[in-house]
Amino acid sequence: xxxxxxxxxxxxxxxxxxxxxxxxxxxxxxxxxxxxxxxxxxxxxxxxxxxxxxxxxxxxxxxxxxxxxxxxxxxxxxxxxxxxxxxxxxxxxxxxxxxxxxxxxxxxxxxxxxxxxxxxxxxxxxxxxxxxxxxxxxxxxxxxxxxxxxxxxxxxxxxxxxxxxxxxxxxxxxxxxxxxxxxxxxxxxxxxxxxxxxxxxxxxxxxxxxxxxxxxxxxxxxxxxxxxxxxxxxxxxxxxxxxxxxxxxxxxxxxxxxxxxxxxxxxxxxxxxxxxxxxxxxxxxxxxxxxxxxxxxxxxxxxxxxxxxxxxxxxxxxxxxxxxxxxxxxxxxxxxxxxxxxxxxxxxxxxxxxxxxxxxxxxxxxxxxxxxxxxxxxxxxxxxxxxxxxxxxxxxxxxxxxxxxxxxxxxxxxxxxxxxxxxxxxxxxxxxxxx
Amino acid sequence: xxxxxxxxxxxxxxxxxxxxxxxxxxxxxxxxxxxxxxxxxxxxxxxxxxxxxxxxxxxxxxxxxxxxxxxxxxxxxxxxxxxxxxxxxxxxxxxxxxxxxxxxxxxxxxxxxxxxxxxxxxxxxxxxxxxxxxxxxxxxxxxxxxxxxxxxxxxxxxxxxxxxxxxxxxxxxxxxxxxxxxx
Numbered sequence: 061x062x063x064x065x066x067x068x069x070x071x072x073x074x075x076x077x078x079x080x081x082x083x084x085x086x087x088x089x090x091x092x093x094x095x096x097x098x099x100x101x102x103x104x105x106x107x108x109x110x111x112x113x114x115x116x117x118x119x120x121x122x123x124x125x126x127x128x129x130x131x132x133x134x135x136x137x138x139x140x141x142x143x144x145x146x147x148x149x150x151x152x153x154x155x156x157x158x159x160x161x162x163x164x165x166x167x168x169x170x171x172x173x174x175x176x177x178x179x180x181x182x183x184x185x186x187x188x189x190x191x192x193x194x195x196x197x198x199x200x201x202x203x204x205x206x207x208x209x210x211x212x213x214x215x216x217x218x219x220x221x222x223x224x225x226x227x228x229x230x231x232x233x234x235x236x237x238x239x240x241x242x243x244x245x246x247x248x249x250x251x252x253x254x255x256x257x258x259x260x261x262x263x264x265x266x267x268x269x270x271x272x273x274x275x276x277x278x279x280x281x282x283x284x285x286x287x288x289x290x291x292x293x294x295x296x297x298x299x300x301x302x303x304x305x306x307x308x309x310x311x312x313x314x315x316x317x318x319x320x321x322x323x324x325x326x327x328x329x330x331x332x333x334x335x336x337x338x339x340x341x342x343x344x345x346x347x348x349x350x351x352x353x354x355x356x357x358x359x360x361x362x363x364x365x366x367x368x369x370x371x372x373x374x375x376x377x378x379x380x381x382x383x384x385x386x387x388x389x390x391x392x393x394x395x396x397x398x399x400x401x402x403x404x405x406x407x408x409x410x411x412x413x414x415x416x417x418x419x420x421x422x423x424x425x426x427x428x429x430x431x432x433x434x435x436x437x438x439x440x441x442x443x444x445x446x447x448x449x450x451x452x453x454x455x456x457x458x459x460x461x462x463x464x465x466x467x468x469x470x471x472x473x474x475x476x477x478x479x480x481x482x483x484x485x486x487x488x489x490x491x492x493x494x495x
Numbered sequence: 496x497x498x499x500x501x502x503x504x505x506x507x508x509x510x511x512x513x514x515x516x517x518x519x520x521x522x523x524x525x526x527x528x529x530x531x532x533x534x535x536x537x538x539x540x541x542x543x544x545x546x547x548x549x550x551x552x553x554x555x556x557x558x559x560x561x562x563x564x565x566x567x568x569x570x571x572x573x574x575x576x577x578x579x580x581x582x583x584x585x586x587x588x589x590x591x592x593x594x595x596x597x598x599x600x601x602x603x604x605x606x607x608x609x610x611x612x613x614x615x616x617x618x619x620x621x622x623x624x625x626x627x628x629x630x631x632x633x634x635x636x637x638x639x640x641x642x643x644x645x646x647x648x649x650x651x652x653x654x655x656x657x658x659x660x661x662x663x664x665x666x667x668x669x670x671x672x673x674x675x676x677x678x
Contacts, residue, residue: 159554160667253571255549257669282592287583396668401571420575421583425674426547428587431595434672 063100065495069093077489081482082457088488089262090445095392101491102373103128105221107230109375109386110134110144112400113214114250115161120178123161126388126396127218132206133157133167134216137178142211144218145180145203156203167203176203213242214249215384233469234314234371240364241379244353247405252416255399255424261437263374263389264488266397269433270378271315271370272307272480275458280432297380301367305475307459308468313487315480316369316377320468323363336380339414345407360467372487381423382415393441399424456481504610504623516622516648517609519655524604527677532585535677539578540649540658547574547662547678564643564663573674574662581677588675595673601631602676606644618650619658626662628678638671640664642678 076085076094087094110125111134122135124147131147133156145167147155154171157164166183167176175184180203188196208219210227212235217227224230231238242249259266269276277298278285285298300319309315336342354362366379377384385399401419403412423430444450459477473479508516519538526535539545549569555562576584587593608625615621628640647659662678 158552160551162554253549253569255571255573255669256667257671257674259672261672280594283587283590283594286590286592287586416571417575417580420572421580424573425669425671426573428584431673431675432593435595438672 063096065097066093069097070495073097073489073492076492077485078453081486082455082460083453084456084485085453086444086450088264088485089441090392090450092392094492095389097492098488099128099389101494102488103220103389105219105224105491106373107208107210107217107219107224107227108373109371109384110216110218112249112251112402113142113211113216114248114402114405116142118163120163120165121161122157122164122178124157124159126386126398127206127220128389131155132218133203135164135178139179142209142216143179144206144209144216145176146206148204149174150182150201150204174201180205213238215242230312231314231371232312233310234369236361236469237308237316237318237364237366237369238371238377239357240318240353240361241366241377242402243356245349245404245406246352246356249402250405251400251402252412253401255397255401255420257397257425257434258390259395259397259434259437260393261395261434261441262392263387263395264484265437265440266387266395266433267370267372267374267376268481268484269437270368270376271484272309272317272368272475272477274301274305274307274317274367274475275478276433276436277301280436281429283432284428301475305367306465306468307462307473307475307477307480308465308470309462309480309483310470313372313484314370315470315483317367317475317480318369318468319365319367320360321363321365323359336414336418339418341408341410342414345411349404370484372484378423382419383423393445395437456485504612504621508611508620512620513609513611515655516611516620519648520606520609520622520624523657524606528602528604530588530599532588532677536578536582536585538657539581540651540656541578543578543581543656543658543660545574545576545581545660546572547664547674548572550664550667552667568663573664573669574678593675596675598633600676603629605629614647614649616649620648622646622648626678628676630676632673640666640674640678644678 076088108127110132111123115123116136119136119138122133125132125134133145133147135143137143147157149156149169151174152171154169156167156169156176173186177183182198182201206218206220207222208224210217212227212231304319304321305317306320307317350362366377368376368378370376374387382403383399383401385397388396390396401416403415420426422428456478459473459479462471462473462477462479465472471479523538549571550567551569553562553567588596591597605627606624610623612621624644626642626644630638642665643663645661646657648655649658
């Protein structure tokens with residue numbers, strides 16, 4: 061499936077990153093030729109998160125999602141297994157699913173009427189006997205299945221590469237951190253909805269922002285901290301990142317910013333923003349699940365909370381805002397963000413409602429944080445692409461002193477560091493170097 | 496949720512009250528276009544709720560009733576506010592560092608198709624209207640949002656005030672990095 065790449069372009073790939081990873085070519089953020097290569101070498105080989113099992117509890121439940129630019133149907137079959145089919149009729153390519161989610165007995169192509177079961181097999185062609193011989197073999201005319209599907213904490217990952225390493229190996233120690241949001245309670249989490257919006261930026265910009273770019277917060281989000289002068293909740297939220305936050309880079313390009321609260325810190329030890337604790341019932345709920353968290357996660361991770369993190373290539377999770385999201389590529393300078401909002405299955409309904417509202421207030425295109433992120437991410441992409449400007453690489457040299465940590469797996473530094481971003485671009489580069 | 500009701504919409508208000516409701520909506524639109532957000536907050540009741548839910552693609556099933564607008568509304572919203580959170584958003588716009596709105600967007604709200612029915616409580620109107628929000632940002636960024644507003648307006652000693660707004664958007668995805676403007 062590998063396409064031939066112009067040898068001159070191929071020869072330029074090694075130089076896109078400096079040897080120590082501190083200089084990254086601006087071409088990564090706007091170049092249409094690199095984008096075409098990336099579709100195969102990055103998105104054709106990586107584990108891509110497509111959604112959550114709680115969205116499809118029953119046989120026939122489905123939702124549409126994307127792997128890169130490829131539309132896929134995620135469906136639970138009659139045996140209860142999760143399937144991921146390419147959303148394209150094997151006959152002429154028409155999408156066989158044209159609604160966002162639902163329950164379907166079959167997937168029906170509205171062009172010529174071919175009909176497919178939940179497991180993807182072709183179950184009917186109109187006028188089949190008039191068109192084909194009686195012993196016509198339809199077994200190779202089913203929906204195209206994505207060869208690898210594996211799950212972690214209900215997150216459904218798919219991979220176009222049949223020979224890819226297992227999801228468990230791919231995620232590695234990332235699950236040690238992701239567990240603190242997704243596996244805190246025995247009942248797990250459930251999705252309450254998905255926000256979708258488009259940003260005029262390259263997909264790597266939101267991914268690198270959430271892999272550990274704490275340095276943007278004071279400037280980008282100044283307005284949020286300004287409207288709460290003297291508000292201990294707002295001050296505590298920022299302080300908790302600066303003081304307790306650690307940036308952690310992991311193998312395979314994953315990483316993030318994680319808050320490790322001191323064990324005697326009463327204010328900080330609860331998961332969930334301090335601001336949320338003022339909502340009736342939420343503080344009590346967060347405190348009430350700490351014993352269960354300690355039992356499940358142990359004494360270190362009981363006090364650990366994800367600020368933001370990115371699982372390579374484009375899955376991010378914001379622990380205090382109850383969302384995981386994917387930055388779907390939509391061309392070299394366009395990204396479609398899907399932000400799934402999740403809550404603990406066993407939380408009381410008023411707590412779930414408060415968490416859902418807190419997400420909409422803070423993140424997504426209407427959120428008081430993310431509006432200004434979107435403005436900056438578009439600016440980065442626009443600013444990267446000019447003639448002259450595009451020849452000058454971006455500097456990713458902050459935090460060269462990252463190293464091991466006694467309690468945290470990975471390479472660890474304070475939060476004003478770009479070593480997690482360097483790890484992400486190294487992984488991208490490694491994949492791009494292999495034809 | 497406030498449903499459209501063909502039986503009652505457009506029949507309940509006197510010409511005078513219809514006129515007052517329309518003038519309220521026009522004034523509100525002008526205050527927002529003129530970025531007079533604090534004045535706009537003054538048009539809301541203290542218990543005001545304000546929601547802009549996500550709208551999804553839903554397929555009609557053969558043999559079952561056609562898809563209604565309510566079938567398409569997700570329980571998750573882009574805006575899920577009360578007066579306190581709206582006030583926080585307004586305060587933020589005034590800081591000078593809300594970069595997505597600084598320089599500010601140039602907006603134009605067109606409100607039309609105003610229909611009035613009696614509300615659930617005495618002194619309240621259920622008001623349906625159509626909204627076109629046209630927005631120009633920076634040099635050449637143009638967005639257009641259209642939708643149906645389902646409002647509850649309440650007669651108070653300060654005149655008519657907005658007690659509830661549900662905005663039914665016509666798009667299933669937000670084609671903009673930024674929904675920093677009120678609908």
